[in-house]
Amino acid sequence: MHKILIVGEHDGKTLNPATAKCVTCAGSIPDGEIAIVLLGSDTAAVAAQAAAIAGVKSVLRVDRSENEHPLAAIFAPQLAALAADYTHVFGPSTSFGKDLMPRIAALLGVPQVSDLMSVEGAYRFKRPTYAGNAIVTVEADPARKLLATVRVASFQAATGGGSAAIESKSTAAALPSHTRYVGAKSGSTDRPDLQTAKRVVSGGRALGSAENFKLLFSLADQIGAAVGASRAAVDAGYAPNEMQVGQTGKIISPDIYIAIGISGAIQHLTGIKDARTIVAINKDGEAPIFEVADIGLVGDLFQIVPELERLIGS
């Protein structure tokens, strides 16, 4: 039997949907039993959410004041200790998981599969390399523990309706004092979270200015969408980096992705290829974005976007 421990991501109040996607991934490992571990200062609320995910056997809570912020140097020794009872340890390939999981792997002296995109067997997986241009199948030694970050865009979230047992855990791991949390600045917005939104409107360099991004915000608000940006638009200063979609930004899988004034560089396409429907609006009919778009419209975005918004509103 395989025992899989999933490192849950949360902000103290809400379990990140990436966790339920890791559960789906772990669920495809043959003969597996799934536990979720949550580290925090008070994980009562998020533990209840984790316990409700279908397919989860148990939820482990590790509450202590040092765990208030997700610092890899603090979390890793505790998770390395808890990993003793498991064959696999998975985390999401979000900035949280990417920062944390390799530190655990090194403490355990085991390899990590990054961006696991499909399970081919209990120790055989597919993952992307070269910005998604080459997909490799890798095989790990069953004699060793295996760590992985799960490419969340490749998996649907597991459904609710579960009733896992919740238990409190503590570890004897010594925690370092060399790393301290100072603060965070989020582009606080009422719009849906880009990473988990079902609808995303995204803009490229053709928008021409930060001011013109308001066109996209207006359309996005009308259809309840998150707003993204290409790396070119971020580099040009039209949008903040947390809006970046692509290999070096966020990899997303919304139901609909509307790419406006985005030419479709390979590194951008890597970030959106799991979107169910891609719509491209661009004045250059030869732009690579049209190679992957399900629906394309060649024309001037400054006319098309307000007109589309008007039609949707009518």
Add this chain to the structure above:
Amino acid sequence: MQKIMVCIKRVVDYNVRIRVKPDGSGVMLDGVKMSVNPFDEIALEEALRIKERGTNIEVVAVSIGVADTQQQLRTALAMGADRAILVQTDAAVEPLTAAQTFLAVAKKENPDLIFLGKQAIDDDANQTGQMLAALWERPQATYASKVEISGGKASVTREIDAGLETIEVDLPAVLTVDLRLNEPRYVKLPDIMKAKKKPLDVTSLDALGVSANVLLKTVKTEPPAQRQKGVLVKDVAELFDVLKKKGLV
């Protein structure tokens, strides 16, 4: 602050279009242009800027790879690194092996800071820096977009999914850098000439007591699944109709 170590990887140049070999044994690398991993260039640039603001700070560039990796280390020297170390091997080096190797070098060099790119653009693993920090039992600050050093500490602003986060770490520490930290300098011809005279030591995994274990065996390489090409609509009204029919707006 006396010494900064920068880890550099030789990778396929980011402009090269990657092709998978028809027999699925890997990607085509014959005659392909190789460069310094772009994130590692940013890491080196940051180290050089700290060096230029301070006094008597030495920047050491370290790489692991085939003999030709000397080319990328010469680029690092031309950018301004003081000396370079190549751990020469023909073996495939996994992130854990790379971290063990850099640890062995760090134990000899005792740097105050180790900079790496957040990931290499070939295997996209995003592991080596974090693993090195764990093995070295030192802090890590990944995805840095701003670095301030003072009084034996680094204040690092990190690019995370939700926005920006700032943490403070005691030195020595491992920092991995993100795209927006800086824009690396261009190398000028006189610097390339000067770099030829800078020291570049070659050592081996054996000499450092590291073995290149294969913990993850790559059994197949294939091109990604292609999306079907879609349809072009003629105007906004038709676009709206299609979206509405699909229930997407």
